Structures are given as C-alpha cells and as structure tokens.
Amino acid sequence: AQKITQTQPGMFVQEKEAVTLDCTYDTSDQSYGLFWYKQPSSGEMIFLIYQGSYDEQNATEGRYSLNFQKARKSANLVISASQLGDSAMYFCAMREGLFREYGNKLVFGAGTILRVKS
C-alpha cells in the first residue's frame, strides 16, 4: 500500500483564491511527522510546513496551513490568496516514528502540480 497518496495530479487556481492540495497517509505508528515541500520549475525542494502526529492544532506558516485530520489520515495543504509564484509541484511527505527513531527517513507522495492563473 502507498504510504503517501496525492490523488490530484494537477490543479488550477485563480490568482488570489485559496486552494487545497490533498494528501492521505498510511501508517500504523502513533508517532509520525507530516511535511509539505514545494518544487518550482527550477527544481529545488523548499520546505513549507510541518505537522506532528501529537500536535493538537493545525500547523500554519504564513499563507500555508495544514488541515490535519488524524482519524481520516489526511494532511491537506491549504494555500490562501494564491500568487503566480505559487505555481509549482507540491509534495507531501511522512516521517514514521519519533524523531531519530528510524533515521528520520521521509517517504514522499507523487506530487501535485499547481498552476495559478492570472
């Protein structure tokens, strides 16, 4: 079974509108971490936001928020007030276990390409 599933290969959003990128995960660990990365067309990987499995509140970083629904095993990324510079590939990733427990390995989803229209 896929550890991380991103079901939206591509998404379009109008500039200044909000968009939600879906991510579901599969783990039997009680302790884990969830991450979102952005990969622009230039190719670098940029860390956006982190959610720990024991965090009770949804993580937020500027225009990014993570909608964490533990019972549904989903960790959707919400980007508010989209900008043209948000056009990129977005990856959801998971670290199973506690920090340093299994080498901090991240498992990545296949990604979602987001295009922001002006």
Next chain:
Amino acid sequence: NAGVTQTPKFRILKIGQSMTLQCTQDMNHNYMYWYRQDPGMGLKLIYYSVGAGITDKGEVPNGYNVSRSTTEDFPLRLELAAPSQTSVYFCASGALANYGYTFGSGTRLTVV
C-alpha cells in the same frame, strides 16, 4: 552558509560507465540522504546515513553505493550505469524534528 552542495549539476553517462555524485553539507548535520526523482514522480530513497561511518539502504539501493567518512560528505557511487538510472538525484541533510530536510540543488543524470 552554503547548506547542501551537490556536484555536478548535470552529467551524461554512457551505459556501463561509473561516476560519483558529490554531496557536502556545512551545517554539522548527522543525518544525510540520497533520493532520486524520476520524471513526474515523487522522490525515492536510495541510501541514508545517521552519522559518520554509518550507512543504510533505502527503498531503491540497487546499482548504487555510498560512504560516509566525515560528517560533511556523503558521496553516491554509480557502478555500471544503466538507462534506468536516468533521473534527478537529490542529496539532503537534516537535524531538526520539525523541519525535515535541507536539500541540495540536484544532479540531473542521463545514461545513454
């Protein structure tokens, strides 16, 4: 502060050739990783290291080797290159629980 530096940025190899992808970090991170990204796909873990002298296999280690003689350096060796190894290779390092990794800029490798 350079972060994670990968060289080369681009390389074309012929089938059967060998090469080493270099990765250096200056953040004193114990944890380092090599991933490959095939076109339109996510990243898959090749090898990782939790400290100098300690390495372990990831999801797709076949055809690769690594070493970690220092905290700073984590080179990836490709022996007998095959077209299936055409990919973008990312080196990463990490030290904080809530930050994930710092990635290098990637090496685009084509095997022909």
